[in-house]
Amino acid sequence: MGDRSKPRRGSMGYSPRKRANRQYGRISSWPESDSAEIRVQGFAGWKAGMTHLLVRDNNPNSSSAQQEVRKAVTVVEAPPMSVLAVRGYRMTPYGMQTAGEAWFNSDSGPEGLSPRLANQSRGERDAEEGRKPSKRAGRIPSRGEGSPDAALEALREVDLCEVRLIVSTQPALVKSVSSKTPEIMEVALAGGDNASKLDWAEERLGGAITLDDVYETGQEIDVVGVTKGKGWQGAIKRWGIKLLSHKNSKRRRQGGNMGDFGTGYVRKTIRQAGQVGYHNRTELNKRILRVSNPEESDITPSGGFLNYGEVTNPYMIIQGSLPGPSKRILRFRDAIRPRPAKPEVDITYVSTSSKQGV
Incomplete structure (x- = not known):
């Protein structure tokens, strides 16, 4: 329990702290949009590593206005994604349910x-x-058996509440990852009505969407990924509980007790040993500082990124750190809790010095 002098450590809001089901993040909700232009709300890429850059502070109210500020950034390699299918949802008394799909x-x-x-x-x-x-x-x-045209016509006859795309990654284009099996995932569409979304998806069925089609420099997005796995750890590392007294003859790195005497079971709120890391986590409002490709501006440092190598596909530079180790696939979506617009990004220098410690 926590008290005024020592608050309780470890949020129970993340319980149960168990391993993620898959290596890429799961997105359960998408932001709503009243835009007239139809666009994709999500993308995916591989975490290459971190570097730093200098950016000019264009906020007139900042204490460092018009000065160069050093920022730690993460580089994400994001090749085009293939559009495999379009899926429609209808609303029922039990929530949204799949109304049908049209595959390429x-x-x-x-x-x-x-x-x-x-x-x-x-x-x-x-x-x-x-x-x-x-x-x-x-x-x-x-x-x-059936043609995509017939499936799309069947979708148009249903009273849909939402239309989404089924897309897949293209790991064969990424030199640094060993797995070449595409990951299939769902992304939402924003803008327009459902009929226009179906027409928009039909034109792109079997094609590809690129990073430039989805995001632009200066935009804030949410990043969903699986954190670094630490395996099975004790309560001291997992929850940060206090070491017991040295006078305790049996143990020091465990909890003082397992609950009250009368209860016939151990409550789930008791802080015990278990899995640490490899959890699904979402980082909100991460700002994109650059969307580019190696032909326009090379980002690979001398000797390559540690445990990753060379970036050969379109990439984006995101301010701050992102969950997971290098080579971990990350998913992106439009910010679900957007903040007021910020001044435009003015990058003056990007470090490509060696990360090998030399």
Whole structure:
């Protein structure tokens, strides 16, 4: 328990502190927008590393107005994302439910978008693709036959409350990550009505969306990612509780008691050992200081980013730190709690010196 002299450490608002289900963040809500222009509200990229830059303070009310200020920044590599499908939602007494989807017909599309064969075991698929057959059971669910045009017409006849895109990353374009399996995720659309959103999505079905299509310099966004995993740790490191007295003969790095005597179980509010890190966390209002690509302005430091290497795709520089280690995939969305607009960004210097400690 906390008191006036020593507040309680460790927020119970994040409980249960368990491992994330997947390596990339989960976005459960998207901001509302009354804009007339239709645009994508989310993107994804890989965390390359951190550096620093000098930016001119253009805030006239600041004590450092018109002076160069040093900022710690994070570089995120974000190649284009493939648009695989459009999904419509309808409102029910139980909340939003999927009304239908229209997937891109991969037979006539670019390479790399072909789905796995339906009703085929994983072992058969692995053997066909030249890998060691997997021993996992189960078959891939079969996909109903039908053209995307028919699926879109069916969506237009439904009273939809929201339209979203199903997109995938392209890790094959990133040299620094070992996994080449695309991550499939959902992103929201802002602006216009649902009919115009369906038309907008139909034009881009099977194509790609780039970082420039979604975000611009000076914009504030929310970053969703999975933090660095620390494994199983004790209560001292996990919750910051006080060490017991040296006179305690049995233990020092545990809690003093496990609750009252009468209760027949240990309450969940008792601070015990458990998982630390690898949690889904959201950073609010992170400012984009630059959206560019290596052809316009090279960002890779001498010797490459530590544990990452070279940035070869479009990237963005975000002020401050972001959750997770290097090579961790991060998701971005429009700010759900936007702040007043700030003066434009004026970068005077970006450090590309070696991060190898030499």
